[in-house]
Amino acid sequence: MLEIKMTYVLFVGFALFFIGAYGFLTRRNMITMLMSIELMLNAVNINFIAFNKYLFTDKADGIFFTIFIITIAAAEAAVAIAIIINIYRKFRSIDAEDANTLKW
Amino acid sequence: MILVFGVLTVTSRKIFRSAIYLLFSLINVAALYFYLNYEFIAAVQIVVYVGGIVVLILFSLFLTHQVDVNLPSPPLSRMFFALLACLFGFGFAFSLLIAHHFPANENALTDLSVSYIGKQMLNYGNGGFVLPFEVVSILLLAAMVGCIAIAVKTKKNA
Numbered sequence: 001m002l003e004i005k006m007t008y009v010l011f012v013g014f015a016l017f018f019i020g021a022y023g024f025l026t027r028r029n030m031i032t033m034l035m036s037i038e039l040m041l042n043a044v045n046i047n048f049i050a051f052n053k054y055l056f057t058d059k060a061d062g063i064f065f066t067i068f069i070i071t072i073a074a075a076e077a078a079v080a081i082a083i084i085i086n087i088y089r090k091f092r093s094i095d096a097e098d099a100n101t102l103k104w
Numbered sequence: 105m106i107l108v109f110g111v112l113t114v115t116s117r118k119i120f121r122s123a124i125y126l127l128f129s130l131i132n133v134a135a136l137y138f139y140l141n142y143e144f145i146a147a148v149q150i151v152v153y154v155g156g157i158v159v160l161i162l163f164s165l166f167l168t169h170q171v172d173v174n175l176p177s178p179p180l181s182r183m184f185f186a187l188l189a190c191l192f193g194f195g196f197a198f199s200l201l202i203a204h205h206f207p208a209n210e211n212a213l214t215d216l217s218v219s220y221i222g223k224q225m226l227n228y229g230n231g232g233f234v235l236p237f238e239v240v241s242i243l244l245l246a247a248m249v250g251c252i253a254i255a256v257k258t259k260k261n262a
Contacts, residue, residue, distance in 0.1 A: 010201055012136065016129075018194040025186035031164060032119060035126050038157060042133050045149075053140050055206060060224060064233050066145055067221075070152050071240050075247035077157045081164045082251040088168045 006054040010047060017043035028095055030084045034077065041073045123165060127158045144218050 020039035027033050045066045052062025091098050130153045137146035228234045 006206070007201065009136070009140070011198065014194060014197055014201070016133075018190040021193070022186050022190040025189070026183050029119065031161060031168070032122060035122065035161060038126065038153070039129065042130065042153070045145075046133065046136065049137060049140060049142060049145060053142070060221065063142065063145060063221065064225065064236070067148060067225075068236055068240055070148055071244065074152050074156055075244050077160055078251050079247050079254070081160055082255040085164060085167060086254055 006050055009050040009054075013043045013046035013050060015043075016040075016046065030080075030087070030095070034080050034084070038073065038077065041069060045069055119165060123158065123161055126161070127154060130154050130158065144221060 017040050020036045020043060023036035023039065024033055027036065048062040048066050048069070052060070056062065130149065134146045134149040134154070137143075137149060225233050225237055
């Protein structure tokens with residue numbers, strides 16, 4: 001019973017991770033790629049929480065790692081958006097194919 | 105619900121709608137945390153993701169986009185191979201998960217109240233998390249300074 005419920009929650013986490021991966025691979029707009037990354041980070045959080053809830057009820061490590069991941073996701077989103085806006089000023093576009101100045 | 109809105113997020117052609125679908129998906133993740141009795145994590149999820157990150161994404165959308173412009177559809181070959189890779193990865197990972205037998209849990213429940221989380225977070229003894237806490241603090245500070253340094257307009261070039 002317990003294992004079945006845990007499998008359900010982990011199924012959601014896995015599926016969300018691969019949905020995010022699919023979006024990251026297909027989209028070429030930088031902001032939608034950022035949104036896909038957010039989905040993948042959320043999937044990882046769901047997995048941490050599920051394992052903490054069903055396997056390690058005597059510890060709280062999953063909760064702490066989830067909190068740290070949420071913090072890092074916020075910092076990452078802020079930095080990414082600053083970079084995206086700067087790229088938009090320079091190239092007038094946020095398509096990942098257009099920012100090719102570093103390409104040689 | 106999480107999965108439906110997640111799929112809509114990555115497939116919607118209108119970028120503004122895509123952001124709103126992401127918002128609903130994140131709210132549903134918070135609902136899942138409530139269902140698992142982790143109220144504090146759910147509250148943090150709502151405040152940081154729904155309140156912070158989605159608003160940030162929406163603002164950057166307004167700054168860089170015409171709202172009613174359709175995104176170009178990705179080329180069919182790329183879509184096909186990405187779908188193939190993701191389905192294969194999902195099938196592989198999930199078959200491993202089904203095959204693996206997790207040990208049954210006989211541990212006692214700890215209370216996961218907010219006060220316990222706060223005490224453990226700043227505890228430097230056994231099982232304390234003060235070092236990652238400090239590292240994350242420094243990371244956040246560096247990220248904020250970096251954001252300002254990147255986003256500030258230089259008068260000479262502009």
